[in-house]
Amino acid sequence: MLRVLFITGEYPPMQGGVGDYTWKLGTALSQLGLDIHVLTSQEAGPSHLAPHGVSNVYPQMASWGWGMRRQVVELIQEMQPDVVHIQYQAAAFRLHPAINLLPRHLHGRRQPARTAVTFHDLRVPYLFPKAGPLRWRSNLELARGSDLVIVTNAEDREHLRSYADLAARLHEIPIGANIQPDPPADFVRDRQRAAWGIGPQDLLLCYFGFLNASKGAEELILALARLAAEGVPAHLLMLGGQVGASDPTNQAYLEQVRALIDSQGLGERVHWTGFTEASQVSANFLASDMAVLPYRDGVSFRRGSLMAALDHGLPVISTEPAVSIPEIIQGETMWLVPARSPDALASAIARLWNDSDLRQRLGAGSMRLARRFTWEAIAQQHVQVYRELIEPSAP
Numbered sequence: 001m002l003r004v005l006f007i008t009g010e011y012p013p014m015q016g017g018v019g020d021y022t023w024k025l026g027t028a029l030s031q032l033g034l035d036i037h038v039l040t041s042q043e044a045g046p047s048h049l050a051p052h053g054v055s056n057v058y059p060q061m062a063s064w065g066w067g068m069r070r071q072v073v074e075l076i077q078e079m080q081p082d083v084v085h086i087q088y089q090a091a092a093f094r095l096h097p098a099i100n101l102l103p104r105h106l107h108g109r110r111q112p113a114r115t116a117v118t119f120h121d122l123r124v125p126y127l128f129p130k131a132g133p134l135r136w137r138s139n140l141e142l143a144r145g146s147d148l149v150i151v152t153n154a155e156d157r158e159h160l161r162s163y164a165d166l167a168a169r170l171h172e173i174p175i176g177a178n179i180q181p182d183p184p185a186d187f188v189r190d191r192q193r194a195a196w197g198i199g200p201q202d203l204l205l206c207y208f209g210f211l212n213a214s215k216g217a218e219e220l221i222l223a224l225a226r227l228a229a230e231g232v233p234a235h236l237l238m239l240g241g242q243v244g245a246s247d248p249t250n251q252a253y254l255e256q257v258r259a260l261i262d263s264q265g266l267g268e269r270v271h272w273t274g275f276t277e278a279s280q281v282s283a284n285f286l287a288s289d290m291a292v293l294p295y296r297d298g299v300s301f302r303r304g305s306l307m308a309a310l311d312h313g314l315p316v317i318s319t320e321p322a323v324s325i326p327e328i329i330q331g332e333t334m335w336l337v338p339a340r341s342p343d344a345l346a347s348a349i350a351r352l353w354n355d356s357d358l359r360q361r362l363g364a365g366s367m368r369l370a371r372r373f374t375w376e377a378i379a380q381q382h383v384q385v386y387r388e389l390i391e392p393s394a395p
Contacts, residue, residue, distance in 0.1 A: 001033060001034065001035050002034045002035065002082050002083070002383070002386055002387075002390075003034070003035040003037070003079065003080070003081045003082050003083075004029065004034055004035070004036055004037070004081055004082065004083045004084075004085055004386065005037045005038075005039060005075070005076065005079065005081040005083070005084050005085065005113070006022050006025075006026060006036065006037065006038045006039070006040075006085050006086075006087055007039050007040075007072065007084065007085070007086045007087065007099070007102075008022045008038065008039075008040050008086075008087040008092065009040070009041055009061075009064060009087075009089070009091075009092030009093040009094070009099075010040065010041060010043075010044070010092045011023060011038055011040040011041070011044040011057065011059070012044065013044070014041065014043050014044050015210070015241045015275060016092060016210075017120070017178060017209075017210075017304040017305075018087050018089045018092045018120050019040075019044070019092075020178035020304065021087065021120070021175055021176075021178065021304065022038060022040075022087050023054065024176060024178060024375050025375065025378065025379060025382065026038060026054040027054060027375075028375040028376055028378065028379035029379045029382060029383070030054060031376075031379070032376075032379055032380065032383060034383065034386075035056075036054050036056065037054075037056040037057075037058070037079060037081065038054055038056065038057045038058065039058045039060065039061065039071075039072065039075060040057065040058070040059055040060075040061065041059060041061050041062075041064075042059050042060065042061060042062050043059070044057070044059040058075065060075075063094075064093040064094050064096050064098060064099060065096050065098055066098045068098055068099075069098065069102060069105050072084075072102065072106075073106070073109060073111070076106070076111055076113055077111075080112070080113075081113045082113060082114065082386070082390050083113060083114050083115070083116055083148075083386055083389065083390065084106065084111075084113045084114070084115050084116070085115075085116040085117070085118070086099060086102065086103070086115070086116070086117045086118070086142070086146070087118050087120065088117050088118060088119050088120060088142065089119075089120040089121060089123070090123045090124060090125040091123070092120075093125070095125045096125060097125045097138045099125075099142070100125060100138040100139065100141050100142040101138075101141060101142075101145070102115075102142075102145075103115040103117070103142065103145035103146045103147075104141065104145040107145065114147045114148065114389050114390055115145070115146045115147050115148070116146055116147065116148035116149070116150065116385075116386075116389065117142055117143065117146040117148070117149055117150065118150040118151075118152065118173075119139075119143070119149070119150070119151050119152070119156055119160075120152060120175075120302065121156070121302060122139060122156050122159060122160075124136055124138065124139055125138055125139075140163070143160060143163075143166055144165065144166065146169070147169060147389055148169055148171070148385060148386075148389050149166060149169050149170045149171070150170075150171050150172070150173050150385070151170070151171075151172050151173075152172070152173065152174055152175050152301065152302040153172070153174070153300045153301045153302035154172065154300075154301070154321075154323050154324075154325055155298075155300055155302075155321070155322045155323050156302070157170065157172045158323055171381075171385050173378060173381045173382065173385070174301050174302075174307075174372075174373050174378065175301070175302060175304055175307060175373070175378070176307055176311075176373045176374060176375045176378050177304065177307040177308040177310070177311035177370065177373070178304045178307070178308060179208075179278050179281045179282055179285070179308040179311070179312075180278075180282065180308075180311055181282055181285075181286065181311060181312050181313075182278065182279055182282050183279055183280075183282045183283035183286055184279050184280070184283060187283050187286065189286060189287050192283050192284065192286070192287035193287045196235070196237060196271045196287075197235075197271075198235050198287075199233075201233065202233040202234070202235055203227075203232060203233055203234040203235065203289055203349075203353050204234075204235050204236075204237060204287065204288045204289050205220075205224070205234060205235065205236045205237065205288065205289065205290060205291075205292045205349065206236070206237045206238075206239055206284065206285060206288035206290075206291050206292070206309075206314070207220060207236060207237070207238050207239065207291070207292060207293065207305075208239040208240055208281075208285070208291065208293070208305040208308055208309060209240065209293070209303070209304070209305035210240070210241060210242065210250060211242055211250055211253055211254050211257060212250045212253055213253055213296070214295060214296050214297055215293070215294070215295055215296070215305075216293075216294030216295055216296050216319065216339065216340070217253075217257045217294075218256070218257060218260055219294045219296075219339075219340060219341065219342045219345055220236065220292055220294055220342075220345065221236075221257065221260050221261055221264060221266065221270070222260075222264070222342035222346075223292075223294075223342045223343075223345035223346035223349060224236050224264075224266055224269060224270070224346075225264040225265075225266060226342065226343065226346040227346050227349060227350065228266065228269060230350070232349075232350060232353065234269065234349070234353075235269050235270075235271065236266075236269060236270045236271065236292075237271050237273065237284055237287075237288060238270065238271065238272045238273065239273050239281055239284050239285065240273065240274075240275060240276070240281055241274065241275035242254050242272070242274070281308075282312065285308065285309065285312040285314060286312060288314060289314075289315075289353070289359070290314055290315040290316070290317060290349070290352055290353075290359065290362075291309035291312075291314045291315070291316045291317070292316075292317045292318075292345065292349065293305060293306055293309065293316065293317070293318045293319075294317070294318065294319050294337070294339065294345055295318060295319050295339070296319070296339050296340055297322060297339070298319050298320055298321040298322040298339060299318035299319055299320070299321050299325075299328065299334065299336065300321060300322070300325075301325070301373070306318065307370070307373055309366065310366040310367070310369050310370040310373075311366075311370040311373075312366075313363045313364075313366050313367045313370075314363060314366055315335070315352055315358075315359045315362035315363050315366065316334045316335070316362065316366055317334075317335045317336075317337065317345065317348050317349060317352065318334055318335075318336060318337075319336060319337060319338065319339040320336045320337070320338060320339065321336075327369060327372065328369075329365070331358070331361070331362075332361065332362070332365045333362070333365035333366065333368065333369050334362065334365065334366075334369075335348050335351075335352060335358075335362060
């Protein structure tokens, strides 16, 4: 039985996409017979661990600074995993670079476990003022020190593949939906909409995910203002928690978005659900007419918010990707607009609102895409790369 130790800065009930991903992946791997363990932050439990699919969870880390290496080594010596797998996002580790150097540290101590890292994005940690290129070098150190490097999307794959020494250990494995279609048993679409003051003939847009500057919330608010000025009965449902547990800078951005809503007179058209249980998030997805996700850096399969919208079969409006993604076909699987363009966004929303056939086609396209990203398939890809890592083919 393969034994894997995940190291992650966040884990349920902490709010955050990396934590949800680790829980979902760990659960799927456990169902395939792997022995999964999770080392995470103290805020994760322990009273909330049992419902979350992986029983061997160690919410021990008060800090992710330099002192964390001793605790990691002690746990590895105790449990003897085959693979130590870091789920990396700089903000989830409080922007501290200690995690970036952990694989080198483990190799230096001749630990028997192989090391892996999944880059959930390539954002860099904080080192010191004016660190500049050293911040990116810390990410390279994490990749080069690991035996296996996983990215979740084509953009990050292309970036890291440009480094010749990483090509042989680099794999792309997508993420799945962190919220799946599972509304309460008594769900009725019109009643769910009415709870937010939305009538059957109104247009209900939804946005999902924690707010930060990369996700284009300001463009969405300005697009909503244009639609309102044109007489479209449009409302926006902001699903889920607002800023998450890992990045305190998002609070300032939330206040900026709220100020924009007030300045545009949209207070009665923007509805915030706050953090709710997964079944209510699903119900609100299913009550919506379309998902609008105007990422400033382009649509990407690394976005859990996108994967959840696809899984619910919603027509999706997003922004043109940074690199070619063959699965995304304009007018078939998604509707794309230029990034940072509220006018283009408003025009796209109006077009879909006035064309029910297009909405249905895009909804069906979302469902086809979602079938590519099931957690069972994602877990099976992990099993394959783990086995290749610890049982390399003979020369």
